[in-house]
Every structure is written in C-alpha cells, then in structure tokens.
Amino acid sequence: MDRINNQNLESNPDLKNKIKEAIAELKRGSSDFIGIEYIESLIMRYYQSGQRFIVKAGFDPTAPDLHLGHTVLIQKLATFQRYGGDVKFLIGDFTATIGDPSGKNETRKQLTLKEVEKNAQTYKDQVFKILDPRYTEVCFNSTWINKLGVGGLVDLTSKFSVARMLERDDFEKRYKENRPISIIEFMYPLLQGYDSVVLNADIELGGNDQKFNLLVGRTLQRAYGLEKEQSVLTVPLLEGLDGVNKMSKSLGNYIGVTEKPHLMYAKILSISDDLMWKYYDLLSVKTIPQIQDLKNNVKENKLHPKIVKEELALEITTKYYNLEIALEAKKEFESVFSKDEIPSDIPKMDFKEGIWICELLKLANLCPSTSQARRDIQGGGVKINKQKIINENYKFELGEYIIQIGKRKFIKAVIK
Known part of the structure; x- marks a missing residue:
C-alpha cells in the first residue's frame, strides 16, 4: 500500500x-x-x-x-x-x-x-x-x-x-x-x-x-x-476419506455436494480425528478463534473429538440442505450405526435367481471387483439381512435381501 x-x-x-x-x-x-x-x-x-x-x-x-x-x-x-x-x-x-x-x-x-x-x-x-x-x-x-x-x-x-x-x-x-x-x-x-x-x-x-x-x-x-x-x-488439495489421496471420484474417497444427507453426514464422521481439523480450516465457516477453542477443548479433554466431528458434519450437511434435514441425517446416523438399524432410504435393484454374491456386489457398485468382494466377505464385512456371510460362493434364491458392506453401503436386492 x-x-x-x-x-x-x-x-x-x-x-x-x-x-x-x-x-x-x-x-x-x-x-x-x-x-x-x-x-x-x-x-x-x-x-x-x-x-x-x-x-x-x-x-x-x-x-x-x-x-x-x-x-x-x-x-x-x-x-x-x-x-x-x-x-x-x-x-x-x-x-x-x-x-x-x-x-x-x-x-x-x-x-x-x-x-x-x-x-x-x-x-x-x-x-x-x-x-x-x-x-x-x-x-x-x-x-x-x-x-x-x-x-x-x-x-x-x-x-x-x-x-x-x-x-x-x-x-x-x-x-x-x-x-x-x-x-x-x-x-x-x-x-x-x-x-x-x-x-x-x-x-x-x-x-x-x-x-x-x-x-x-x-x-x-x-x-x-x-x-x-x-x-x-x-x-491445498483436500484429502479424501482415506486420509491419504486427494479427494477424487475415481478413487471413491469423495463426499459429493449432491450426496444424500444421511450419507454426507456419515462420511464426514468417518474421517480421522487429525484430518478433521483440516476439514474445519478449509470447509467450515467458523472463525479461526472458534476453531482454536475447539482444538484447545479437545486437547484438554473437555470435549471428545467425536462431538467436535459431529458438529462439523452437522454444519456441512446444513450448508447443502438445511438444519432440519441435517438433524434428520444425524438422527438416522445414530439409529443406523449405534443401534445397527437399516437406513430408511436405500437403493433397490433387481437380479436374476442364482446370481453369485460376488457378482451381485460388483454389479451393485458395492465393490469395484469380484476379487474385492471375496476379500470383503473373507474379512467379515458383508451382511445379508443383518447377518454376516462367510460363504464367498453363495448364490441367491428368490426373494428380497438387504445387503450391507461396512457401515455405509446398503442395497435392497430383489431376486426374480
């Protein structure tokens, strides 16, 4: 000047x-x-x-x-x-x-x-x-x-x-x-x-x-x-959900602006405690002193990191929807992940009788490949109607099934 x-x-x-x-x-x-x-x-x-x-x-x-x-x-x-x-x-x-x-x-x-x-x-x-x-x-x-x-x-x-x-x-x-x-x-x-x-x-x-x-x-x-x-x-480039690579759709570690509110809320809660602070710095409208207060309270064990992360998830979800919808997303998260319930809004897909589970998981975009599907089953990460499945050669009979991988991926499979 x-x-x-x-x-x-x-x-x-x-x-x-x-x-x-x-x-x-x-x-x-x-x-x-x-x-x-x-x-x-x-x-x-x-x-x-x-x-x-x-x-x-x-x-x-x-x-x-x-x-x-x-x-x-x-x-x-x-x-x-x-x-x-x-x-x-x-x-x-x-x-x-x-x-x-x-x-x-x-x-x-x-x-x-x-x-x-x-x-x-x-x-x-x-x-x-x-x-x-x-x-x-x-x-x-x-x-x-x-x-x-x-x-x-x-x-x-x-x-x-x-x-x-x-x-x-x-x-x-x-x-x-x-x-x-x-x-x-x-x-x-x-x-x-x-x-x-x-x-x-x-x-x-x-x-x-x-x-x-x-x-x-x-x-x-x-x-x-x-x-x-x-x-x-x-x-700087923002790291995605894996905390390592930059956020990218091709890597599947992204949180979309048009993501469904309950998924947006859940994905934000899945980031690490360390990465949370970078998300606060780059995405939150809180002021620098407000963020510093949160850091100090966590450091002094006055606040649990999960509470601070929930506040961030609520703020970001509110930004792209509104407070009422964000609070509903929070309520659903607590219901699904704390009480092991099924989300109220999950996609529905039709498949033919006898389809192999690994093929279904790939076609439903729950896994990038049948090889990854096998690994997820072997690791105990796949559930059918809330029950873990360990048979990687399982084939579906007629009926409707709720299939889950991890904590965030669900689909209703209709076998015809």
Whole structure:
C-alpha cells in the first residue's frame, strides 16, 4: 500500500484491525499468497468507499458433479465476497476441450462440447449453495476466446516464451523423459492467463497445482498493458476419506455436494480425528478463534473429538440442505450405526435367481471387483439381512435381501 494508505491505517486503528482480520481469514488454510499488499489495499478501499474488486477462479467442467474437495476454492471465494470481492466464476467451456495438463505426466483426453455443456450446467446449479448470487457472475471463456481468431492467438503466443513454459514442473519432467507434449497443452496456461486479462482480474484463486498458470495471468496482464498485476492465492488439495489421496471420484474417497444427507453426514464422521481439523480450516465457516477453542477443548479433554466431528458434519450437511434435514441425517446416523438399524432410504435393484454374491456386489457398485468382494466377505464385512456371510460362493434364491458392506453401503436386492 502507498504512504497515504498507510497513514490512513495508522490514524484509524479500527480499520487496521478489520483488514488484519480479513487477511487472516483469507490466508487460513492457503498455500501461496502472492501480492498480499495489493489485496490489503483493495479491502481497505472497500471499507472506506464501498468499491468492490474482481476475484476470479476458473473451473473446467470435466466432471458433472462437485465434491467437497472442489468446494475448498469456492469457500475461499465466498470469504472474499464478505470483504468486497465480486466473484467471476469462470467455467472454462473452451479450455476444458483442451484439458489442463497441470500435475499430469501425460496428455489429457479432450472433452466434447456436448460433455462440457452438460457438466457446466450442473456446476451452475451447485455453486450457489456456497456463493452469494448478488456478488457472483458466471462466465464462460468461449465467449471471448472464440473471438480471438488466428491473429489474436498468434499475438497471444508471442507474449510468452517456450523456455518459460518449460519451467513448469510437469512439462519439464516430460521433456526430460522424452514424453510427448502437444502444442495445444502450451495453449492452456496462455488461455487461462488471457482470461485474467479480459476479466480485468484483481485476484485469481486456484489449487496449489495451478500456481504456474496463475502466474502466467500476472505476466499477460503486464504484456497487454493493464495497470495492475493480479494477486494470486492458492489452496491445498483436500484429502479424501482415506486420509491419504486427494479427494477424487475415481478413487471413491469423495463426499459429493449432491450426496444424500444421511450419507454426507456419515462420511464426514468417518474421517480421522487429525484430518478433521483440516476439514474445519478449509470447509467450515467458523472463525479461526472458534476453531482454536475447539482444538484447545479437545486437547484438554473437555470435549471428545467425536462431538467436535459431529458438529462439523452437522454444519456441512446444513450448508447443502438445511438444519432440519441435517438433524434428520444425524438422527438416522445414530439409529443406523449405534443401534445397527437399516437406513430408511436405500437403493433397490433387481437380479436374476442364482446370481453369485460376488457378482451381485460388483454389479451393485458395492465393490469395484469380484476379487474385492471375496476379500470383503473373507474379512467379515458383508451382511445379508443383518447377518454376516462367510460363504464367498453363495448364490441367491428368490426373494428380497438387504445387503450391507461396512457401515455405509446398503442395497435392497430383489431376486426374480
């Protein structure tokens, strides 16, 4: 901030404290915070004059549904909205057809336009569970990239060197290993940076694997003559239910934003006590002092970690539904897992008489393979009508059966 702004702060301790609190909340759980002085000046201007600023984050609609790992970034956008940020929620409907190579060791499969459009619509439906619609504009980068034309693209590529592009870790690794890097992959960070130019972004947010791309945006804003250089904030990847790998649908360790409430509540309670605190930092709306109080109470044995985790599960489930539904989910969890009862809402599937249990478990998506189904049976993790089954060669006769694996997976099988 310039000298006048600093003088204003020194003469206004209340304003100084407000900005300090805002920065602490924005830094909470973040990985990189580049250009913090510019962010401070924007927040101060907002408090003094009400003038808002532009915060950008891009999402490639590569999958139809969001999970809690995606919402870490959206939560941070919502925090910026509280301190004067107008969010440009950018859906990369053009760049998604290229595929972002960040963190990848090989070229990514490109999506069709139809797939992108379908996934983009589900994103729009889901983000307003977190963001304030009054201060959010959903944008599609095809709007301006389609207008660039060949001349515009050539001009864009002239503003960044191949040497700079190869500084990115994944490109450098693949280049040294003589693995293919397509020219179109070089275009992805350039087009993402060009989005920042068009949107006149003051701040851009992304995952910590996106840092290079976000810095390209700063370079291009200078190259195109903007009288600003966007600040950059990155957030860490959120580990999934296994506590090891990042949350991912392909790994099955995710909690979906559209998950049924009783499953959402139960899945949150299944995370480890240590991971719980990271979920609090990245997903909860509780303030830093409130979370610290919870940590202190657990450390001093004034609160059991399970109680604190239940509070987190209730908060997150309420966010995506409402308090009444969340309390029902809590009640059902206690009924199912404490009293060994059956959930009230479980999927129903039809199968043919004589089907092998391992095949049924695979077809019902309760197990990824028949081999895993065998292991689950051998480990005592499979129940039929509340009774453990140990016969891995079991075949079903006519009738209806409630099949359970572990504490959260249920299905009603109708054998015809």
